Amino acid sequence: MKRRRPRIVIVGAGFAGFECARTLSRLAKGAAEIVLLNPHDYFLYVPLLPEVAAGLLEPRRVAVSLTGSLPGTRLVLGQAHGVDLDARRVHYTDPEDEEGSLSYDRLVLTVGSVNKLLPVPGVAEHAHGFRGMPEALYLRDHITRQIELAGAAGDPAERSARTTFVVVGAGYTGTEVAAHGVLFTDALAKQNVGLRDGPRPRWLLVDVADRLLPGLDERLSHSADRVLRSRGVDVRTRTSVKEATSDGVLLDDGEFVPSRSLVWCVGVRPDPLVDSLGLPTDKGRLCVDEFLGVPGRPEVFACGDAAAVPDLTRPGEVTPMTAQHAQRQGKAAALNVAASCGQGARRAYEHRDLGFMVDLGGVQAAANPFHIPLSGPLAGALTRGYHLLAMPGNRIQVAADWILGAVLPRQGVHLGLVSSWSVPLDTASPEVPRLPGGKTGRS
Structure with missing residues (x-):
């Protein structure tokens, strides 16, 4: 990076984009202009979103300031909606709905993923995903509101429907949402005079797989x-949703579950921006080589959920869409971008997963660090310790919330800041709430 100062544009500030920007800032030391394009000004620590939805953590605890944590990076607020590969320009819309563009010498695409949709009648209209802060805030308000309305309802059938919560998808996200959610609703119900005599809030976790x-x-x-x-x-494996309505969910076994709450956690798909590039893809993910470069476009790199990165530890396969891989790919992409500018040598991305951790709320967790299976309080302590180490900021605030949450009752307050209409399931930008007039969200 000793020649003319190149401009490196990173699109997206998830795990891959944040780590890429942080590593490049450290490597460049001012020799390159590093620009980060993102719809909002924070890095979202997604693994702790279920605790935000369950009222255990305040939203700002899992939102780390980009300008505060990336001092060597220029932040541009905007949602990318197109890339002119020949002209080397990224086109975007800023939060005030103004159009803009950025030229680049190197481009790193880390646009992440959005909610995965299935052709199930009624799901797009009545379900909500769990990919961004707006959806977590909506769910927290929604749960609180349903408990309050149930406590005031005179009809037992209405009370039962409002205290029934259905989560579809028993992967990491769905399991954690259900695990934290049931603790949250139990706590709210105990505080509600109208629900002290029952019924206890009911949670269903549904998945087509044969196990969680x-x-x-x-x-x-x-x-x-x-x-x-x-x-x-109520864990229902080998079960799927046949139809969703405003009054409940019809399961494929014929049972209709009256409910006002349907949380969709069936998986993710790459950001639609990838399809607009006109480049080869693999199941919607942008094809890259082992150096995270786009074939035929030496100035373009991609990593994270949006990229089909070859898994050198499993020949013929691509790396899974996990935060663990995204973060490490972001660092590898930074090293290879620097190498393309004359600093250092290229490195192929290779990483064997170090295990996974699932926070089950309270002191419970399921984890296999270094593939050693653990459960119970020990797994819970290791899981929280891992999250504190992995977060790039706000560690003291998160730990303080955990300590206070262990000794103080949860506060159930419905603020009503995010409406159901603002967080549609079918959106290309789950991290941005939809506004009146159709602005942002590209839903």
């Missing part, structure tokens, strides 16, 4: 299943 956490070790899956069932969660 199908990608995890069976022993951890069974541990998580045992914890959820002991809390009263």
Whole structure:
């Protein structure tokens, strides 16, 4: 980076984009202009979103300031909606709906993923995803509101429907949402005079797989299943949703579950921006080589959920869409971008996963650090310790919230800041709420 100062544009500030920007800032030391294009001014620590939805953590605890944590990076607020590869320009819309563009010498695409949709009638209209801060805030308000309305309802059928919460998808996100959610609603119900005599809030966790956490070790899956069932969660495996309505959910076995709450956690798909590039893709993910470069476009790199990165530890496969891989790919992309500018040598991306951790709320968790299966309080302590180490900021605030949450009752307050209409399931930008007039969200 000793020649003319190149401009490196990074699109997206998730795990991959944030780590890429941080590593490049450290490598460049002012020799390159590093620009980060992102719809909002924070890095979202997604693994702790279920605790935001369950009222255990305040939203700002999991939102780390980009300008405060990336002093060597220029932040541009905007949602990318197109890339002119020949002209080397990224086109975007800023938060005030103004159009803009950025030229680049190197481009790193880390646009991440959005909610995965399935052709199930009524789901797009009545379900909500769990990918961004607006959805977590909406769910927290929605849960609180349903408990309050149930406590005031005179009709037992209405009360039962409002205290029934259905989560579809028993992967990491769905399992954690249900695990934390049932603790949250139990606490709210105990504080509500109208619900003290029952019924207890009911949670259903539905998945077509034959067990919870199908990608995890069976022993951890069974541990998580045992914890959820002991809390009263109705776990339905080998079950899918046939139709969703405003009054409830019809399961494929013919049972209709009256409910006002449907949380969609069936998985993710790459950001639609990838399709607009006109470049080769693999199941919607941008094809890259082992150096995270786009073939035929030496100035373009991609990593994270939006990229199909070859898994050198499993020949013929691509790396899974996890934060663990995204973060490490972001660092590898930074090193290879620097190498393309004359600093250092290229490095192929290779990483064997170090295990996974699923926070089940309270002191419970299921984890396999370094593939050693653990459960119970020990797994819970390790999981929280890992999150504190992995977060790039706000560690003291998060730890303080955890300590206070262990000794103080949860505060159930419905603020009504995010409406159902603002967080549609079918959106290309779950991190940005939809506004009147159709601005932002590209839903």
